[in-house]
Amino acid sequence: MSEPVARSAETFAEAEDALLSRWPETRLEPSLDRIRAFTELLGDPQRAYRSIHLTGTNGKTSTSRMIDTLLRALDLRTGRFTSPHVERMSERISIDGEPLDDEAFVRAFNDIAPYTHLVDDQEAHPLSFFEAIVGMAYAAFADAPVDVAVVEVGMGGSWDATNVIDADVAVVTPIAVDHTAYLGTTPAAIAQEKAGIIKPGAIAVVAQQPAEAMAVLTARAAEVGATLAREGLEFGVVDRQPAVGGQLVTLQGLRGRYDDLFLPLYGAHQAQNAVVALAAVEAFLSTDQPLSDEVVRAAFAEVTSPGRLEVIRRSPTIVLDAAHNPAGAEATAAALEDSFQFSPLIGVIGVMADKDHEGLLAAFEPLLEHVVVTQNSTARALPAEDLAAVAREVFGADRVSVVPRLADAIDEAAGRAESGSGDSLSSGAVLVTGSVVTVGEARTLLGGRK
Incomplete structure (x- = not known):
């Protein structure tokens, strides 16, 4: 040959x-x-x-x-x-x-x-x-x-x-x-x-x-x-x-x-x-x-795991988590309750079209005061409007915003987290989740690579 x-x-x-x-x-x-x-x-x-x-x-x-x-x-x-x-x-x-x-x-x-x-x-x-x-x-x-x-x-x-x-x-x-x-x-x-x-x-x-x-x-x-x-x-x-x-x-x-x-x-x-x-x-x-x-x-x-309940920014706190199915979302939700006292916690969620997004949303619903629905840049992403239709069923229309561009979605969520912070014992935070791609793009936007 x-x-x-x-x-x-x-x-x-x-x-x-x-x-x-x-x-x-x-x-x-x-x-x-x-x-x-x-x-x-x-x-x-x-x-x-x-x-x-x-x-x-x-x-x-x-x-x-x-x-x-x-x-x-x-x-x-x-x-x-x-x-x-x-x-x-x-x-x-x-x-x-x-x-x-x-x-x-x-x-x-x-x-x-x-x-x-x-x-x-x-x-x-x-x-x-x-x-x-x-x-x-x-x-x-x-x-x-x-x-x-x-x-x-x-x-x-x-x-x-x-x-x-x-x-x-x-x-x-x-x-x-x-x-x-x-x-x-x-x-x-x-x-x-x-x-x-x-x-x-x-x-x-x-x-x-x-x-x-x-x-x-x-x-x-x-x-x-x-x-x-x-x-x-x-x-x-x-x-x-x-x-x-x-x-x-x-x-x-x-x-x-x-x-x-x-x-x-x-x-x-x-x-x-x-x-x-x-x-x-x-x-x-x-x-x-x-x-x-x-x-x-x-x-x-010295163990690290980027994008897995990773605190990427403070004031307000922004947490990244790559949960992309209901079982992963349930584990993340339990960990958030176990380890943090965020009030309010605002979600930024963008998912892939082939995932059980309703199950994922349901797992996060008890924790999130409000969800900003978005999408990542890949062709596989579920359009934000399609995800929003499901999110309104799970959260109620008044707890859902639609911001298709991820950077703008994070900005809106951060504003809501800051304005919603109440007593001195707790502070507002943002959880970006729904897909490894969504989290990766957010990590890049927030200067996370180490």
Whole structure:
């Protein structure tokens, strides 16, 4: 075979444009044929390191970031693949906890670009954007090289492009109903798809699940001879207390108990993510000894998760949260009640058209005094007027404003939060939510990138 030829990208924008010109993430053809052909041409880089693979409906990115931080605290070199990105595509591929800089991103793209066209020519469908960037991440991790890759699925599990990896540890975060057009309409059907990341001989670390989902995951583990570690049985959250800037958690891991750890993230769901991450790392290390208390304490204290109950601005306080389905919204709502005393709390909500926006609005309704309905800039966004029609049914017409442009929506909400602040014990705040894209655009507007 002659050496493939393709035009190299010279800038981040050129690499990004070339990737985005491929099939979008939302256009799916369930098959691993293309990604297998692609990684084979690349020399199967995903076999060059050990890995931890994560699936689930909510909590994957936060849990991935916690696992990454713990592994680095143990002096392991990490690669992390997460999706979608909040502000910038390069966030998806991190090495040693840092997203690829522009130069490294362009280099990683140019390394794989020639082979994308070979796959396009050989297969019935061209490589998608997601398949291309998964191959790019796996190759970049091998090139680094990393000791361990922490890999979050894009959607589902069995036929997700990331699933050409055979992970030592498979992590399943809480399963709820989402992406119904592709994954099914019940927790059991969705669990069937997500169970596909549990490989023969692996350890499956499973968060608490609906009973029907857990039955599917248990059956899969038995079928392939995987060891099962379950939240609430083999490990779990012992205690959690809200604290300034986050919470104090006591966690029972697989190997030991870790008392009064400070976690600078809000909500019971983040405590759950933390103990799942802890158990995943303990499982990965294959030792009977607990981790060093000092290492765990130091790692959790520095965890960040942009766009997940992130306080991005003060006066008035503006909180960003990427909840985009009812289960995520319920966890966020509970965390807001648990950790903050905002009065009034004004919502800025922009959603994708294919999501259960009525369920999401209903979860936030008890907390929000008023909602400013908006939309993000993508073609998949539900028009603000369409969302407003549903919002008026949930909130009542007098509690809903429609401001299609996101920057203006945030301004209106901030004005309402400031003018509505009453006694000195509480202050008004703004919650921007409904979609990772909405939150990412708001974060950029508010100067959030760090």
